[in-house]
Amino acid sequence: MPTGKVRFYDSDKGFGFIAEDEGADVFLPSSALPTGVTTVRKGARVEFGIVEGRRGAQALSLQLLDPAPSVAAGRRERDRRPAEDMVVIIEDVVQLLDGVGNGLRRGHYPDRKLGSTVARALRGLADQLDA
Incomplete structure (x- = not known):
């Protein structure tokens, strides 16, 4: 499964983007978040599946690897x-x-x-x- 870091996520709009370790940007819809998770922080390391949608790569079944450290x-x-x-x-x-x-x-x-x-x-x- 590919890994990357959350570039940004807007819980109000229900989507964001992941910067894949290989360099590509992947769309992150709210439906890909784990059950019970409503938002993810910028910089959080994630693992995810990818499907090609109408507008390009889209994340599926996101898993948090290590949440971004809290200040x-x-x-x-x-x-x-x-x-x-x-x-x-x-x-x-x-x-x-x-x-x-x-x-x-x-x-x-x-x-x-x-x-x-x-x-x-x-x-x-x-x-x-x-x-």
């Missing part, structure tokens, strides 16, 4: 932000979540941009607290 995973306690800085960050995140909660009470999900901002803020906060 947060290498952090140590000395890399943590000072506690005084974290207080301000947490207060800002609480305010942000309060606004999202009020919108949800009215039956409105946040728009895509705000939802993405909230998700990044929560991931960043979790990384700091987990360091």
